[in-house]
Amino acid sequence: MDRLAFITGASSGIGQALALRYHQAGWRLALAARRGGEIETWAQGVGLARDRYQVYACDVADTASITAAGRACIEAQGVPQAVIANAGISVGMDTAVLEDIEVLARTFATNNVGLAATFHPFIDAMVRRGSGALVGIGSVAGIRGLPGHGAYCSSKAAVISYCESLRGELRSSGVKVVTICPGYIDTPLTRANRYSMPFLMKPEDFAQQAFRTIEAGRSYRVIPWQMGVAAKLLRVMPNPLFDKLLAGRPRKHRQGEGR
Template sequence: MPERSFFGHRVQALDTVFITGASSGIGWALAEYYAARGAVLGVCARRREPLQELCARWPGQLHAYPLDVTDAAAMRAAGEDFIARAGVPDIVIANAGVSVGTLTEHAEDLDTIRRVMDVNFFGMVATFAPFLGGMRRAGAGRLVGIASLAGIRGLPGAEAYSASKAAAISYLESLRLELRGSGVAVVTISPGYIRTPMTATNPFPMPFLLSADAAAPRFARAIARGSSYVVIPWQMALVGKALRVLPNQLYDRLLAGAPRKPRGSG
């Protein structure tokens, strides 16, 4: 398949890609990116209408699966259906995620904390599960997990979100080790601030903010390289490295009073 130009970049055609959280933000932008290069896609999200709109934009290329990624049975059925229609995918992107301000002291936040963990961590596992066996047998492919810079260290007011992304990062690392030598690459992408509905409620400055459309080709290049771990944009990678090495006493002093996402806002 010939090269095409998208977002100003020349890209090679791919065969099959499965993306969760495709109804908006990063997932939507990645679906557009890959569809523009001729890929056949499975797109998954809870909201049916945006998926139908996305399919209408790329007729004949997309298969829509309106479901919740925490429903493992529904995810497996979607995976089996997509494989039957398009074959074992070249790339599976576990992008679905939620971000909600939470505080442990509020009993009413406990269900929200469980939900965040279920979507951001378990949903990633449930996304990969239907495809992993086929990809291992094929000896090829990319399993891509969208983590977050927030998973490097805990952020105030984001106990659930930081914990869920830290869990995702550790899970992806374990999976990468398990699949070493199999031909299946595991790619961890930790974005900084991306302009999406999820970040729209953040009441604080977001340095090096990227639009989802600008972020998508950067994500795709990291996926194509099979990068084991990457922070996007690169400026936030420097921030992440600094956060890792700060002693607790200094980190606490700097971050304890930082602005935070309001409780209950996602």
């Protein structure tokens, strides 16, 4: 079967690693990102077969843009077997700074509204076919809030809850909803972090485990498993102990701060 994967945020990091893993498995690719030219340059550099992928330049934070890309994918390549809503942004914020409220709004526009808009064009067609996988990329950061990381943590908590809701809605349709929560992955998104990142993982190793998870149709997984254990412990940790544990932890860089 000549299967197709639609992947957002495919111009860097996890998105590229997932695209390469799917290509290696023989899938065709629909690659979406704002920087379409960068995808083309990368695809040629790693030797992706030109007749096996198509690039859709779009802005996930713009509902009209990302839904148009989804419809264009269906028209040009058919209905995907997997839609991976990977695009996301991570910027520190301080609620006492008025400008950072816009950071919160922009984060939710990309990480949450953009995720739902990514799925939207494909749902009816997948339901009619009776198969497919809608994959939301969450984060272990969505399990408990980290100081200075309110926008990202809350957005990823919302990804987890949204995908859980969608999974219930599509339960009898044959369409799987898969939530994958990465721990720390060595990508441009994490390299500027000024705090320790336990169990840091290479993007290609993450992509391999994510690919297997999606193929198995699992509903939820934290990758790597060690971060899953840590996340469960943090979730049940009493608030006073959790707050003490994070006291003095460096905050996420805010927009415009030096690194």
